[in-house]
Each structure stands twice: as C-alpha cells, then as structure tokens.
Amino acid sequence: MADTSNIREHMEVIGADGVHVGTVDKVEGDRIKLTKKDSGAEIEGAEGSHAGHHHFISTGLVAEVEGDQVRLSATAANAATFIEE
Structure with missing residues (x-):
C-alpha cells in the first residue's frame, strides 16, 4: 500500500488502466470519500442507486499518489x- 497521507481534496482517482474512477472529496479513516457529482457515475455498470451520493474506496487499493492523481x-x-456506499 502506498503512503496515503498526501491525498488531498479534488485529486483525481484513476484506475491502473488510467481510466477516471472519481474525485477525492476527503479521506475518512482508511477510505477515500469520492465527490457526489462523479462518484462512480462514469464507471461501466454503475447506474441507478450508484448515482447521486457519495461512494468510498479503500485506501488499500491505492498504488501511488503523484501530482494531482x-x-x-x-x-x-x-x-x-x-x-462502498
């Protein structure tokens, strides 16, 4: 797991493939809270109940924090x- 202490608000979260996953709202404990406006809405298969509210990703999935990503x-x-919802 990478050092997550440098994760800041408005950083872009991208997958290992470079595809946009979301935007950081803040870090809460061992989870990254994504902003509501794109909280998984662009991920294939994320629809209906996945839209319009905050989602979280475990900091255990973070490989690297570099620049604004x-x-x-x-x-x-x-x-x-x-x-997670």
Whole structure:
C-alpha cells in the first residue's frame, strides 16, 4: 500500500488502466470519500442507486499518489466492484 497521507481534496482517482474512477472529496479513516457529482457515475455498470451520493474506496487499493492523481492498483472496472456506499 502506498503512503496515503498526501491525498488531498479534488485529486483525481484513476484506475491502473488510467481510466477516471472519481474525485477525492476527503479521506475518512482508511477510505477515500469520492465527490457526489462523479462518484462512480462514469464507471461501466454503475447506474441507478450508484448515482447521486457519495461512494468510498479503500485506501488499500491505492498504488501511488503523484501530482494531482491517486492511482489505484486495480483497473477502473475492477475498482468499481470494491466501491462502498
């Protein structure tokens, strides 16, 4: 697991494949809270009840924090299966 202490609000969260997963709202404990406006809405298969509210991703999926991006160790599609509501 990467050092997550540098994760900041408005950083882009991307999968290992470079696909946008969400935008950081804040870190709460061992989870990244994604902003509501794109909280999984762009991930294939995320629809209906997945839209319009915050989602969370475990910091255990973070591979690297660099610049304004949080890169996950899973692809965006795989990360979607780990998203918590």
